[in-house]
Amino acid sequence: MVQPSTVLTISAATAATGLLAYAIYFDYQRRIDPNFRRNLRREERRQARAEREEAVAQTKQKRKDIQKAVEQAAEEGYPTGVNEKEQFFMDHVQKGELLAADPSRTMEAALAFYKALKVYPTPGDLISIYDKTVDKRVLDVLAEMIAYDKNLDLGTGINLSDLPSAGLD
Numbered sequence: 001m002v003q004p005s006t007v008l009t010i011s012a013a014t015a016a017t018g019l020l021a022y023a024i025y026f027d028y029q030r031r032i033d034p035n036f037r038r039n040l041r042r043e044e045r046r047q048a049r050a051e052r053e054e055a056v057a058q059t060k061q062k063r064k065d066i067q068k069a070v071e072q073a074a075e076e077g078y079p080t081g082v083n084e085k086e087q088f089f090m091d092h093v094q095k096g097e098l099l100a101a102d103p104s105r106t107m108e109a110a111l112a113f114y115k116a117l118k119v120y121p122t123p124g125d126l127i128s129i130y131d132k133t134v135d136k137r138v139l140d141v142l143a144e145m146i147a148y149d150k151n152l153d154l155g156t157g158i159n160l161s162d163l164p165s166a167g168l169d
Contacts, residue, residue, distance in 0.1 A: 066144050069111050074151075078119050085119040092116035100138045110141035114149075117142075123152065 029036045079088045096112035099105040113130060120126045127146075130139060146152060 063144065065107065066141065067148055069107065070114070070145050070148050073111065073115055073118070074149075078115070089116045089119050096134075096138075100135050103137070106137050106141055109138045110145060113138065113142050114145045117146070118152065 079085050092112045092115045096109045099109035117123050
């Protein structure tokens with residue numbers, strides 16, 4: 001009777017030999033056959049093109065999701081009273097910080113920070129605070145939300161007409 005370890009050893013050696021033989025055959029075909037090389041290059045280009053198209057589709061979907069979230073937040077509305085705004089701000093900043101800890105909840109965290117930004121009296125100052133404290137992945141989504149919202153007044157306090165010209169008139 002053959003021991004199980006012997007059968008296992010022979011099976012492993014056979015598999016390794018088959019794998020080595022295939023690697024040698026593949027290398028031989030790659031070096032010798034121009035059609036084989038051409039097909040490899042075509043397949044590589046096809047795969048790269050598919051990856052690019054998938055990345056573009058994901059980016060478009062992400063932008064649609066961001067636009068939908070901003071529009072939904074605008075439909076929900078924002079508080080108008082001072083005390084309500086303050087409470088709304090504190091709740092959403094806290095919610096954003098909790099959600100930002102989870103990488104899978106980036107969109108929800110950015111939306112919470114965005115809602116807090118909408119009720120803050122000086123959004124430009126809050127953005128600089130976010131820049132120092134919020135994770136980059138959340139900040140990137142938040143920046144796209146801000147860019148999409150045309151009604152958001154960042155209140156930077158800089159009047160471009162007051163700046164001296166650089167002589168490019």
